[in-house]
Structures are given as C-alpha cells and as structure tokens.
Amino acid sequence: MTEKTGRWQRWRQGLGKMKEEVKNRFSQIWNQGKVDEKEWEELEENLIQADLGPQLAMELTEEFRELKESSPDKDWKEWLFDKLYSLVKDNHSQWFSQADPQKLKVLLLLGINGVGKTTVAGKLAYAFSHQEERVSLIAADTFRAAAENQLEVWAKRVGVHCFRGSPGADPASVVFDGIERAKKQGESLVVVDTAGRSHANRNLLAELGKIGRVAAKNVPPEQIENILVVDALAGQNAFVQADSLSQVIPITGIILTKWDSQAKGGIIFRIRRELGLSVKGIGVGEGVEDLIPFDPEEFVRAVLS
Amino acid sequence: MFESLTNKFSNIFKKLRSKGKLSEKDITGVMKDLQMVLLESDVHYRVVKDLINRVRERALEQDVLTSVTPGELVIKILWDEIRKTLGGTSQELHFEGANPALVMLVGLQGSGKTTTCGKLGVNLKEKGFFPALISTDTRRPAAKEQLRLLAESADLGFFDYPEEANPTQVVKQALRDAQSKGFDVVVVDTAGRLHVEEELLSELRKLTQDQDFQEILLVLDATTGQEAVKVAQSFREWIEPTGLVLTKVDTDARGGAVLSIVAQTGWPVKFVGVGEKLSQFEVFHPDRMASRIMGMGDTLSLIEKIEKAISEEERQKVEEKLVKKELDFNDFLEELSQMKSISSLEEMVSMLPGNWKNALSQVDGEKNLKMVEAIIRSMTAEERTNPYIINSSRKKRIAHGSGTSVQDVNRLLKQFEEFRRLWKKMQKGKNLPFRGRNLLGWRM
Numbered sequence: 007m008t009e010k011t012g013r014w015q016r017w018r019q020g021l022g023k024m025k026e027e028v029k030n031r032f033s034q035i036w037n038q039g040k041v042d043e044k045e046w047e048e049l050e051e052n053l054i055q056a057d058l059g060p061q062l063a064m065e066l067t068e069e070f071r072e073l074k075e076s077s078p079d080k081d082w083k084e085w086l087f088d089k090l091y092s093l094v095k096d097n098h099s100q101w102f103s104q105a106d107p108q109k110l111k112v113l114l115l116l117g118i119n120g121v122g123k124t125t126v127a128g129k130l131a132y133a134f135s136h137q138e139e140r141v142s143l144i145a146a147d148t149f150r151a152a153a154e155n156q157l158e159v160w161a162k163r164v165g166v167h168c169f170r171g172s173p174g175a176d177p178a179s180v181v182f183d184g185i186e187r188a189k190k191q192g193e194s195l196v197v198v199d200t201a202g203r204s205h206a207n208r209n210l211l212a213e214l215g216k217i218g219r220v221a222a223k224n225v226p227p228e229q230i231e232n233i234l235v236v237d238a239l240a241g242q243n244a245f246v247q248a249d250s251l252s253q254v255i256p257i258t259g260i261i262l263t264k265w266d267s268q269a270k271g272g273i274i275f276r277i278r279r280e281l282g283l284s285v286k287g288i289g290v291g292e293g294v295e296d297l298i299p300f301d302p303e304e305f306v307r308a309v310l311s
Numbered sequence: 312m313f314e315s316l317t318n319k320f321s322n323i324f325k326k327l328r329s330k331g332k333l334s335e336k337d338i339t340g341v342m343k344d345l346q347m348v349l350l351e352s353d354v355h356y357r358v359v360k361d362l363i364n365r366v367r368e369r370a371l372e373q374d375v376l377t378s379v380t381p382g383e384l385v386i387k388i389l390w391d392e393i394r395k396t397l398g399g400t401s402q403e404l405h406f407e408g409a410n411p412a413l414v415m416l417v418g419l420q421g422s423g424k425t426t427t428c429g430k431l432g433v434n435l436k437e438k439g440f441f442p443a444l445i446s447t448d449t450r451r452p453a454a455k456e457q458l459r460l461l462a463e464s465a466d467l468g469f470f471d472y473p474e475e476a477n478p479t480q481v482v483k484q485a486l487r488d489a490q491s492k493g494f495d496v497v498v499v500d501t502a503g504r505l506h507v508e509e510e511l512l513s514e515l516r517k518l519t520q521d522q523d524f525q526e527i528l529l530v531l532d533a534t535t536g537q538e539a540v541k542v543a544q545s546f547r548e549w550i551e552p553t554g555l556v557l558t559k560v561d562t563d564a565r566g567g568a569v570l571s572i573v574a575q576t577g578w579p580v581k582f583v584g585v586g587e588k589l590s591q592f593e594v595f596h597p598d599r600m601a602s603r604i605m606g607m608g609d610t611l612s613l614i615e616k617i618e619k620a621i622s623e624e625e626r627q628k629v630e631e632k633l634v635k636k637e638l639d640f641n642d643f644l645e646e647l648s649q650m651k652s653i654s655s656l657e658e659m660v661s662m663l664p665g666n667w668k669n670a671l672s673q674v675d676g677e678k679n680l681k682m683v684e685a686i687i688r689s690m691t692a693e694e695r696t697n698p699y700i701i702n703s704s705r706k707k708r709i710a711h712g713s714g715t716s717v718q719d720v721n722r723l724l725k726q727f728e729e730f731r732r733l734w735k736k737m738q739k740g741k742n743l744p745f746r747g748r749n750l751l752g753w754r755m
C-alpha cells in the first residue's frame with residue numbers, strides 16, 4: 007500500500023481534517039491538568055464535525071473523560087486506536103466470500119439519486135475485469151434521462167459489454183434478460199446499475215424489491231452482492247436510507263463515494279456501528295481507477311498516524 | 312432504531328406538553344435534547360448552538376399562558392427562529408432587464424444541477440419566458456445527452472456545441488444564438504465540482520469574470536451533512552452565488568444543511584426540487600422547511616393552533632383584568648392545578664414566604680389537595696365566582712357532593728379568605744406564587 011498515485015493521495019487527503027483537528031484536541035486535553043466543561047464540549051464538537059454523528063461523539067468524549075480521570079498514566083493513543091479499531095475491525099472487505107467462482111455472480115448497486123451508482127458500476131467493472139473476471143454491465147436505470155448512455159460510455163471505457171433493455175422497459179425484466187445473456191456468454195460477473203430511489207417513493211422501492219427477487223431466483227444467494235452506495239458527504243439521512251432500503255432488499259455491503267471531498271471519514275465508524283454493514287470500497291474521484299478497497303486496520307492507523 | 316430517531320422530537324415535545332410549567336433546569340434539559348435532534352437533521356453544529364441559545368432565552372422570557380403548554384410554546388419559538396433564519400418569504404429570480412438573461416447552476420457532483428436546469432426551463436416557460444438550455448459539462452459521461460433529452464421532453468430550447476469548446480466560448484456563442492433565435496434566457500448547466508477542487512473552482516470564477524450572470528444558483532442536495540457549510544464557504548470564495556436551490560426534498564432527508572448555509576451566507580433559497588420529474592419544482596416556503604427540519608410534518612397546523620390560542624388568551628386576559636376585581640375560586644382552583652404539576656408539594660410549600668406558608672398549611676399533601684379540589688368542583692359556577700353566597704344549606708350540598716364534611720368546607724372557605732387577602736396585598740392582579748415568572752426561581 008505504498009502506492010503514490012493520485013488516488014491514494016486523495017484517499018489520505020480525505021482523512022486530513024479528521025486527523026489534524028481531532029487528534030490535536032485529544033492530545034491537548036490529555037496533557038492538560040484541569041479540563042473545563044467548555045473544552046470537553048469542544049472535543050465533542052470536533053468529533054461531530056468529523057461526521058461521527060452526535061451519539062458516537064458524545065460517547066467517545068465521555069469515555070475519554072473517564073479514562074483521563076481514572077487512569078491518567080495510560081497511553082491514550084493506544085486507547086483511541088483500540089476504541090476506533092473495535093468499531094471497524096469486523097469489517098468484511100472481500101467480495102463474494104462464499105461464492106462458487108465457476109458460476110455467475112451478480113453485483114447489484116442501489117442507493118439514492120446522484121450518490122455515484124453508475125460511476126461505481128464503471129469502476130467495479132474495470133477493477134473486476136483486471137482480476138480475471140469476465141464482466142458485463144446491466145443498465146437497469148431505465149428512468150433517468152440518458153442514464154443508460156452514461157453507463158454505456160463507462161462500458162466502452164472499460165471495454166466490457168453493456169446490456170440495455172428497450173427504452174422504458176421494466177427494470178426487473180432488463181435484469182432478467184441481462185443475467186440470461188451473461189450465463190449464455192459464460193460470463194462470471196454482472197454489475198447491475200439501478201435508478202436512484204429513496205424510501206419516499208413506494209413504487210420505486212417495490213420495483214427494487216422485484217429486481218432483487220429476479221436476481222435471487224436466477225442465482226443462489228452466495229453469488230449475490232447487494233451494495234448500497236453512500237455519498238461521503240451525506241448526513242444522517244444516509245442511515246435512514248439504508249434502513250428503509252434494507253426492508254425490500256438484503257444489503258450485503260457499502261461503497262462510500264466522493265471520499266475525495268475530504269468529508270473527514272467519521273462516517274465510516276458510524277456506518278459500521280449503526281448499520282453493521284461492511285464497507286467494501288471507497289470512491290476517491292471520477293476516474294476509472296478511483297475506487298479503493300477498504301482495509302480497517304490501515305484505515306484507523308491512517309486516521310491516527 | 313431509526314423509527315425512534317424520527318420520533319425523538321415528538322417525544323421531547325410530549326415530555327414538555329405534559330408539564331404545566333418549566334424550570335430553568337427543565338429547559339436546559341430539553342435544549343440538550345433539541346440540540347441532538349437538530350444535529351440529526353444535519354444542521355451544522357455551530358448553527359445549532361446559536362439557535363438553541365436564542366430559543367432558551369426566549370423561552371425563559373415567555374409569559375405563561377394557560378391554554379398553551381410551555382412545551383407548545385417552545386415548539387413555536389424554535390419554529391419561529393428557524394423560519395426567521397431561513398428568510399421571510401420566497402424569492403424570485405432577478406434578471407434586471409438583461410436580454411438574454413444568463414442563469415448558471417453550480418454545485419457538487421450529483422446534486423441535481425442538470426435536472427434543475429430542465430425544471431428551471433419549464434418554470435420560466437410557464438412564466439412566459441423563452442429559455443434555452445446549454446451544457447458546459449464535459450466531465451460526466453453523457454451529461455450533455457441528459458440535458459438534451461430533458462430539454463426535448465419539455466419542448467425547451469437546447470443549443471449543442473462541440474465538447475472541445477471552453478465554457479466561456481460556449482456561453483458567448485449561446486448568447487449570440489439566443490439573440491438571433493429569439494430566446495430571452497440562457498440556462499447554463501455546469502460540471503459538478505467538489506469544494507476542494509480548486510482548479511475547477513477557478514475555472515468557474517474565470518467564467519463569471521468573463522460573463523455577466525444575472526443569477527448564479529448553488530444547487531444543494533437536501534441529503535448533505537455537516538460539510539455543507541464548508542461547501543458554501545468555498546464556493547463563495549471563488550464565485551458569488553445569488554441564491555440556492557435545494558433538491559431532493561422529496562426524500563426523507565430533513566435538509567438541515569440548508570439552514571446552516573442560509574444562516575452563514577444569507578443567500579436566499581429560490582426553489583426546491585421535490586422529485587425527479589421536471590414538474591416537481593416549487594418555490595421555497597420557509598414555514599414548511601422549518602417544520603421539516605424539526606422533523607414534524609404537522610407542525611404548521613400545530614403552530615396555527617398555538618398562535619390562535621395565544622392571541623385569544625391575551626385578549627381574554629386583558630378583558631379579565633378590566634372586569635375582575637377580586638380573586639375567586641376559579642383562580643384558586645387554577646393555582647392548585649398549577650401546584651399539582653410541581654412534583655413535590657411539600658417542598659414547594661416549605662419554600663414559600665412565611666405568610667403564604669400559613670395560608671397553605673392545610674394544603675400540605677396530595678390528599679388534602681385532592682379534597683380541596685373536590686370541594687371546589689362541587690360548587691356551582693355562581694358559588695365559585697361569588698363565595699359570599701355560600702350559606703349553610705349550600706355548604707351541606709357541597710360537602711355531600713364532594714364526599715367531605717361541612718367542617719372541611721368551612722376550613723376551605725376560611726383558608727380562601729386568607730388567600731384572597733394575601734392576593735390583594737400582592738397588588739392588583741399581579742403574580743400568584745406559582746403562576747409568576749420570577750418567584751422562587753420557577754420561571755417560564
């Protein structure tokens with residue numbers, strides 16, 4: 007992981023703010039004799055700003071306070087590492103861990119509008135086709151203007167086939183046909199791009215459920231990944247969203263996009279804790295290679311380094 | 312778990328609603344809860360703090376009313392403050408007579424710029440303009456195609472230029488084309504850019520320096536979190552947006568980010584997007600947005616109710632003051648019911664000044680309090696307002712009705728006399744011990 011290319015740099019930069027502000031605050035408070043209420047509050051504020059969410063921020067502040075008061079000779083950095091690492095260590099970053107490599111795998115992308123599903127589809131097709139997978143893309147967003155064209159451009163870029171239905175076709179039937187085609191072609195992976203949808207729209211949600219069932223009927227569950235795409239800049243809503251989508255389709259993992267926005271990264275801890283879902287990858291730009299696998303230990307080290 | 316999050320706000324208010332009065336301590340506790348809710352709505356930390364402080368101050372100053380609970384008052388105050396911050400009324404676009412007028416949409420990737428171009432086009436067309444849409448986004452695959460399809464579907468003007476042309480060239484050409492083809496507004500779609508991508512931001516600045524834009528709208532996704540303030544700040548460093556468009560308001564995001572940005576920049580919110588279709592576009596209603604941020608769909612009707620109750624009660628109070636000369640049993644009953652909401656009556660009585668303590672010495676426990684209440688409730692309306700008419704036969708009836716003895720009734724009448732005497736001493740209709748704002752530290 008010593009790669010010095012642009013994407014890794016952007017990944018590190020994404021951590022920048024969280025590292026500096028929060029770490030300095032921890033260290034300052036620890037080395038200080040008396041800490042007044044206002045300073046504790048400021049620590050909590052820093053953690054909220056780092057997108058850990060108000061609840062986790064409050065807890066972490068409380069626990070750190072207890073530590074300082076009860077065991078002042080402990081190594082607070084170690085404590086913080088353990089604390090943060092415990093939140094992410096059970097993350098399963100690998101894809102299709104139980105899958106039969108001889109059979110077709112289906113990777114379904116879902117999430118609200120504009121988070122980066124189509125872009126992730128392109129990036130995944132690229133990454134997997136460099137790992138000996140025979141990949142095709144399925145354009146199941148038949149709703150947004152030019153969504154299929156967008157995916158088609160990605161397919162060309164990556165050099166894979168893009169399966170499209172007739173305009174306005176039922177997305178579930180497009181997925182069915184796309185899977186059939188991939189099987190016939192002896193492909194090993196299809197990546198399915200879907201239309202953005204939120205829990206407010208029941209029809210679209212039901213449609214997503216249908217897409218999920220079509221996939222489940224045609225390939226065994228261990229051959230399926232249903233990946234929720236989340237924007238790193240998203241707020242609390244991301245969690246509500248995940249909750250409502252998982253009512254119609256079993257989510258198996260998360261990809262966090264727009265990490266290059268320097269969104270500070272606390273959201274990962276929160277995703278792990280509140281959703282219990284594994285982060286599979288992080289999007290760090292608009293280029294085809296700008297998707298980075300998530301390694302929990304390395305992540306926490308980078309946060310605290 | 313998410314259910315409980317959404318319900319949290321209403322729980323807080325339930326807590327408040329059931330209270331007759333709030334102490335400073337109560338308010339502080341509730342403010343902590345409110346702070347959490349606003350943070351969960353993605354309002355920026357600083358903005359939350361500021362807002363909470365203002366609400367607390369106003370809550371403590373607020374006169375207590377009987378028909379509106381303190382909790383309802385706090386709802387109203389918070390709602391008022393949020394609405395005030397969001398700006399009073401909805402705002403129109405200003406073209407200042409330019410023909411063709413130039414409008415540009417900027418923002419982060421995926422925020423909804425292209426869709427909003429289409430929506431704005433439809434909106435302008437409905438108002439009698441002839442808008443044409445152009446794309447300067449060469450970064451996102453098929454971005455121009457997307458805009459073209461949207462323009463076609465709504466029968467709007469669309470100019471197609473080669474991808475190699477730079478944005479300034481494209482805009483200049485579009486102005487000429489608009490003029491010759493009779494379009495009076497050019498709506499410019501731009502590539503999404505992060506607030507940390509300085510190169511792209513400086514490209515945008517160059518464009519705004521080369522051309523005069525009547526409106527530059529920052530398109531903000533309602534699902535944006537704490538970072539929204541930074542986004543606005545950095546866009547402001549490079550260009551000067553004239554307003555905001557808030558998109559995806561149809562999702563269940565509360566959209567607190569918009570409050571943060573408006574609080575910080577003062578930019579008006581000009582439109583909101585409420586769906587993917589081009590028709591799903593509305594002018595901004597600060598009232599509705601305030602309710603949304605508070606996570607309460609039905610706040611508006613509640614607010615109306617509270618407002619009505621307040622004005623009604625104020626009117627009544629003024630009238631009462633004019634008509635009424637003396638304290639009666641209705642007041643007494645009201646005072647007692649206020650006392651009941653205070654958890655430990657003994658404690659309260661012990662804190663009273665000496666003469667009050669004597670007057671209330673009978674009322675020294677829940678049981679006694681209940682009895683007193685029962686006696687008063689057995690009185691007729693006339694007896695309550697004019698206790699002098701209570702003769703021995705009336706006393707018997709009241710005792711019977713309340714399940715007490717005539718002695719009990721007598722004791723209460725005596726006690727009431729004392730109470731009334733003290734009340735007069737406390738100067739013309741001013742605060743009674745538990746009703747007042749400043750007595751004993753019980754404030755509201």
Ligand SMILES: Nc1nc2c(ncn2[C@@H]2O[C@H](COP(=O)(O)OP(=O)(O)O)[C@@H](O)[C@H]2O)c(=O)[nH]1
Pocket residue numbers: 117118119120121122123124125126202263264265266267288289290291292296420421451503505
């Ligand atoms: N900077 C940045 N932009 C991204 C990233 N992922 C997606 N985008 C951009 O976000 C916008 C929306 O992406 P798209 O894939 O169309 O989202 P979808 O609506 O969920 O399919 C596009 O402009 C993408 O180029 C990322 O990791 N970093």
Ligand SMILES: Nc1nc2c(ncn2[C@@H]2O[C@H](COP(=O)(O)OP(=O)(O)O)[C@@H](O)[C@H]2O)c(=O)[nH]1
Pocket residue numbers: 119120150202418419420421422423424425426427503558559560561562583584585586587
């Ligand atoms: N639900 C909803 N979706 C919207 C709204 N506005 C835009 N979108 C969707 O958000 C996604 C990104 O929009 P787009 O206009 O391509 O964003 P851009 O990258 O900023 O140009 C698309 O799927 C749009 O259909 C809205 O008001 N509500």
Ligand SMILES: [Mg+2]
Pocket residue numbers: 123124125147153199200201202
């Ligand atoms: Mg898409």
Ligand SMILES: [Mg+2]
Pocket residue numbers: 424425426448451454500501502503
């Ligand atoms: Mg666009």
